[in-house]
Structures are given as structure tokens and as C-alpha cells.
Amino acid sequence: MTERALRLGTRRSKLAMAQSGQVAETVRRLTGRPVELVEITTYGDTSREHLAQIGGTGVFVTALRDALLGGEVDFAVHSLKDLPTTQPDDLALAAVPQREDPRDVLIARDGMTFPELPSGARVGTGSPRRMAQLNAYARNHGLAIETVPIRGNIDTRIGFVHKGELDAVVLAAAGLHRVGRIDEVTDFLSVDTVLPAPGQGALAIECAASNASLTAALAELDDPYTRAAVTAERSLLAALEAGCSAPVGALADLLADGQIVKEMRLRGVVGATDGSTLVQLSTTGPVPETHDQALALGRELAAEMLAKGAAGLMGERAL
């Protein structure tokens, strides 16, 4: 007897379909079971309000989670950076696969890099985190750019540049890789200039916590280093009491001596969106071996950032 297909709940955007399709293929290979995509519409896809106004946290994930809990689908793939930092008890974060390039990138007219943008250049991004860091860099390097709030899917955002409405837009490299548009990047922004969102470039695979056999099967896709890194990054975000629309960047990476992994470094930033102030710190510690150790690394850095005034930069929407 053949087992029934596993149902993978996915949003309908090109990015969601691309990442769900890639995960579906891996799950088919690992389990030998057919996987069927089930399309779900989320509030984040239909709302035309700015993310900062609808309060970003969870807008893309709620409908998928409802479908999981309602038994309409068996598992779901999220962009990890869109997931709220608290994990519901009834849902298992079954796998965090190896992360894609975590950097932010620029797509500018005429192939320009960020430092080449002319005075008065209009740079589109709806992210307070990107605004804060781009404006801080501009202030420190005598660039006069204007950040313009935009939202929309990847095609829409790149379209603002092609139509001549903006000089440049800032996007995540990972999303562009997944939809096959990475070749259009004109500048890969160093993480020293723009620290990515906590969890950026990583995926989260969720299923009902009660489904122990599926949780175990999906765990095959987990990358322990990526999981430790994003756990530390998200712990920092949670300890700052910030949500995914707050001006907070975080990135954990491994420090190696030759081939031997020595430590995990966690960098964090929070800033005023006009770039007038940035609190930017980093800490290093032993590579976390447990979930609690990864959480502790994030909390430690958050405490140092709060001591340097981070709370005052979280804006009105601290949640």
C-alpha cells in the first residue's frame, strides 16, 4: 500500500512557491513519499498597508499555522525572518535547513553600487532596519540619499527601479537566489555596513507537534549550525522586546581557525531610522551545543545593547 501524499501548505507568492518547491523535492527524496503543494492566502499577501503599520509580526505566517493546526496541511515552510520569536507549543520547528546568503543587496539603475549613488538618490525599502543602517552609512560617508518606504513582492520592488520611479531598492540576497534573479544585483552589501534581519536567509519547516513521526522525518533537513545561529539571533531580538518590523539586525557566524570551528560570534545592531544613532555590538562564545546555550548568547548581547541605550531606539512600535 502506498502512503498518501504529504500536504505542504504554502503562500502563493513566487518566493514562497520557489522555497516550498525546493523543500518539497528534498522531502520527497528523504521520505520516498509524494508531496503535494496546497496554496494558502495570508493577510500579509492581501494587505496593501505598510508592514510597519500592520505590525509585521506574524502577518505572513498566521494563515499557514491555522491550516497546520486545522489539519488541512501536514507541514509548512516559512522564511525564518518572518516568524515571531515565540514558538507555539502545539507547533514543532521541525527543521532549519542550511542557510542561504544572509546579506542584503542593492539593485540600482545603471549598475551602480551603494557608494556610487548620486546626491538625492531615492532608495526604496520598507524596512526600518535597512533604513537605519543605510542612512547611518550615508551620513558617515557624505552621501545624500533618501530612503523611500515601499512594499510589495520581489518583482514589484525591482519594478520601481526598471520603471524609473526609484534609483535603487534593497532586498535580501536569499530571496533573489530562490526566485532566480540574483544576477540583477548591483551591490552585495557587506554585513559590516548592513547587518541582516535575525534569521534572514534561513527557512523554517513547521508541523504539528503532535505528529511525532513527521517531526522526526523532517528533522533530517535540519542544519545544527544554522539552527544555533538563528536561535541566538532571535533570542537577541526577543530580549530587546522587538518584533520583525523593529530596526534590529543580528547575525551569528562561526569563527574558525583553519578547518577547526572555534567559536560563535553574534553581532547585533539597533538604530534610529534616520541613521543619526546606531548601537552596534558583538560578542563571542563557545559554539552553542544546546538550545539554551544559543538563547543565552542572544540574551547576553541584548543586555549589553540595552545598557548602551538600545531601548530608546526601538521606536513607538516596540512590539
Ligand SMILES: NCc1[nH]cc(CCC(=O)O)c1CC(=O)O
Ligand atoms: N520581508 C519579506 C521577506 N521575507 C523573506 C524574504 C527573503 C529573504 C529570506 O528568506 O530571508 C523577504 C524578502 C526580502 O527581504 O527581500
